[in-house]
Amino acid sequence: MTTPTPPLGCHHGLGSRYYRLCDRNEAWGIVLEALAVFGIVTTAAFMLTLLILVCKVQDSNKRKVLPTQFLFLLGVLGIFGLTFAFIIQLDSGTGPTRFFLFGILFALCFSCLLAHALNLIKLVYGRKPLSLLMILALAVGFSLVQDIIAVEYLVLTMNRTDANIFSELSVQRRNEDFVMLLIYVLILMVLTFLTSSFTFCGSFTGWKRHGAHIFLTMFFSIAIWVAWITLLFIHDVASEWDDTILSSALVANGWVFLLIYIVPEFHLLTNQRNPKDYPVEDAFCRPQLMKSGMENTAYSQQITQGTEPVWVENSCLELDDSLYAPYSTHFQLQTRNSKDFSIPRPQMRESPYSNYEGRKEGS
Incomplete structure (x- = not known):
């Protein structure tokens, strides 16, 4: 049995499932691969920078969000890494990875943004903010729901052992299941978008800029998701370009997270604490x-x-x-x-002995 001739740009001996990573005839794989690698390097640099800048953050309320933002960067790192599972050909290895991690990683990122937005709502209204552990617990708690959904779906679909079921499904059925699996993530996106819009109504304007970062991030994320879901349900397009659509959505949304949320947040991270952002000395x-x-x-x-x-x-x-x-x-x-309740001052009375000189009258 002769081995197939590798396409232009790929070496002999490379598995056919990896041809999209190097095939010059399908340049979209090489372009997305380069963008994903650059995104991984950039995200790792931000994570390292975040660890270095922890001690330089003067505002205690900005410092409380740092663990949640580090968790957010972990999710972004996973999103860029997951892009390769959609560039590589769908099989028993990439199929479960796609269905399991896609929703989990995005749920983690959107949950971190939602927890940050909830804390900002308290700050813009001058209320006591959430604690560090509370913000982190909210982010993890919101994301765990998608973890449970993904695990249940894989167990029921794969029937514990059949990992080839995803490649055996028809393109239309596979895309429908993929979108249905992400319903909770879609709800989470809308909830985060609406929550971030409430940050524009408070009295302490210094925190509204942070809310604007989340609002714009969610706006562009929703636009990307609407686009790729719409394209995925067009049968003629999805049958040939489904992997291209999904991998492009991953890379585009990952860079939206970095450029619209992380970069502006890092720019404000080490700014000096502004007393006008707090009511009466915090x-x-x-x-x-x-x-x-x-x-x-x-x-x-x-x-x-x-x-x-x-x-x-x-x-x-x-x-x-x-x-x-x-x-x-x-x-x-x-x-x-009210009436006058003032207490009158005491007055001295004249003593009856003030004129007494020790003599009887008439003597």
């Missing part, structure tokens, strides 16, 4: 009304013309611009109309 508290006459060690007051001051106590509540003035003095007066 204290997420406002005055709470107390009954007059109660004693406490910390008071604030607010003055209203023509009324009497009432002392109020500091209490950690949701900020309200109508009741809370950032960067004012520590003591404020809150007033109300």
Whole structure:
């Protein structure tokens, strides 16, 4: 049995499943391979830079997001690496890899963006932000749902042992199953997009720029997903270009993650902490009304013309611009109309013995 002649650009002895990596007649494989490799190198450089810059981040709330952003970069690294599974010919090895990792990696990236957006919503409204562990737990928790879905699908489809089932399926059936497997990821994308839009409504504008990075990233990601899903359901196009469509979507979305989210975030990472991004020296508290006459060690007051001051106590509540003035003095007066409760001063009475000289009257 003679071995097939390798195409132009490929060496003898190379398996036919790898021909797209070097075939000059199908240059899309070489182009996507080069973009994916460059993306892997760039992502690894960002991960290393993130570890170096940890100690230089002055803002504590930016530092809290660093573990989640590192997890996000791991997902981006996996997306670029998964591109090779779509360039290489579909078989028993690449089939399960495609169906299992595609949704998991994107779910991880979108979950990290969603957790970051939820934290930004609290910051733009001047509320107490999420903790480092809470942000990381939200990102991992949202992504685990897709992991469970992918595992169940592989177990049911492969029947535990039949790994060739993906290459044996018709192109239309395989593409339908592939998109159906990603329904949760699509929901996650829409949820992240809507959540990031709420970051534009807060009072502390310094955090809105971070929200804009997530918003634009999700906008272009949704556009890419709509495009490749639409092309995948066109039978004449999908039967010949399905691998090209999916591998191109991976590379394009990976670079969107890097250029629109990671690069701007790194640019803002080491910026000096801006006091205008926080309410009153990062204290997420406002005055709470107390009954007059109660004693406490910390008071604030607010003055209203023509009324009497009432002392109020500091209490950690949701900020309200109508009741809370950032960067004012520590003591404020809150007033109300009331009667005069001032205590009169004591007066000295004249003593009956003031004119006594020790003599009887008339003597």
